[in-house]
Amino acid sequence: MPSKTSSKKIIAIASGGGHWQQLMLMRPAFAGQQVLFLTTLAGLPEQFDATPARIIPDCNRDEKRQILRCANALLRLMIRERPDVVISTGALPGVMALALGRLFGARTIWVDSVANAEEMSMSGKLAKRVAHLWMSQWDHVAQEAGAEYAGAVL
Amino acid sequence: MIFATVGTQLPFPRLIDTLNGLAKDIDEKIVAQVGTTETDTSASSWRNLDLRPTLTPDEFGTLFQNARVIVAHAGIGTILSAKRWGKPLIILPRRHALGEHRNDHQLATAQQVQSLTGIHVAWEASDLAALLAQPDLACATQDQSPSHAALIGKLRDFILA
Numbered sequence: 349m350p351s352k353t354s355s356k357k358i359i360a361i362a363s364g365g366g367h368w369q370q371l372m373l374m375r376p377a378f379a380g381q382q383v384l385f386l387t388t389l390a391g392l393p394e395q396f397d398a399t400p401a402r403i404i405p406d407c408n409r410d411e412k413r414q415i416l417r418c419a420n421a422l423l424r425l426m427i428r429e430r431p432d433v434v435i436s437t438g439a440l441p442g443v444m445a446l447a448l449g450r451l452f453g454a455r456t457i458w459v460d461s462v463a464n465a466e467e468m469s470m471s472g473k474l475a476k477r478v479a480h481l482w483m484s485q486w487d488h489v490a491q492e493a494g495a496e497y498a499g500a501v502l
Numbered sequence: 503m504i505f506a507t508v509g510t511q512l513p514f515p516r517l518i519d520t521l522n523g524l525a526k527d528i529d530e531k532i533v534a535q536v537g538t539t540e541t542d543t544s545a546s547s548w549r550n551l552d553l554r555p556t557l558t559p560d561e562f563g564t565l566f567q568n569a570r571v572i573v574a575h576a577g578i579g580t581i582l583s584a585k586r587w588g589k590p591l592i593i594l595p596r597r598h599a600l601g602e603h604r605n606d607h608q609l610a611t612a613q614q615v616q617s618l619t620g621i622h623v624a625w626e627a628s629d630l631a632a633l634l635a636q637p638d639l640a641c642a643t644q645d646q647s648p649s650h651a652a653l654i655g656k657l658r659d660f661i662l663a
Binding site: 356358366369370373374376377379381435455457459461462463465480481483486488496498499500501502 | 605618648
């Protein structure tokens, strides 16, 4: 394991369900780094032995108050943690985490859900503006959207 | 036990009809999650199956893990579940031309995963009988596919840069 000084501080965030399951399949990429996992569903991190972890309020585009609550929680976490990297597989809370993380100097990664085999997800399209590395898990979707492709968790 | 699942979003009568037809000749219980929309209209004709309109995540997990083999549409959630729980999975991709989905992305998914251990593709419904008759279908694994490893490598390089 690299020493503390050389390891990166990562915030890895995904909503409950398929997004989270895919984020868990990307964990080998975080080996040796300091990772804080964020999700929206209590109990989920324990099921996957993902520690340390925090639960944040879920939100979607139709609930303005929930968006504010979620943004507030994320903002406080970013101020406290100052991550080097923020990575998300979706959905809207992940986009917001990328945007806020970037404000505080983090490099940001969006990996669109492999379930989006036709086009980038709605949140993926939003994430384009705030992701340094913007990826689809489908080659043809990536080409059409101008995103990057390297592979998929399948 | 054979567990059939069509996911939560759309009905898939071609799969369920085929299984109902095969059930008479198979000495094995078939439990089928068929979705609520379908049970109203077609359930009466599926007398040979143990029908479950909807399942809680816990019930779904239990049936999935206890089944000898899972038969499903080519849904990402089902494929990831088979890998996670190490089960043999047969997938029949939904076809746009048959009105089974908005487009043919399930064919693309099936092509992408057909080389994976434990994922068995039935390109046509008529392929299902032979696949179900195989006594020791390989199980899916959590092993990283080359594509998965490439994604991890890309993420790792970016994180460490």
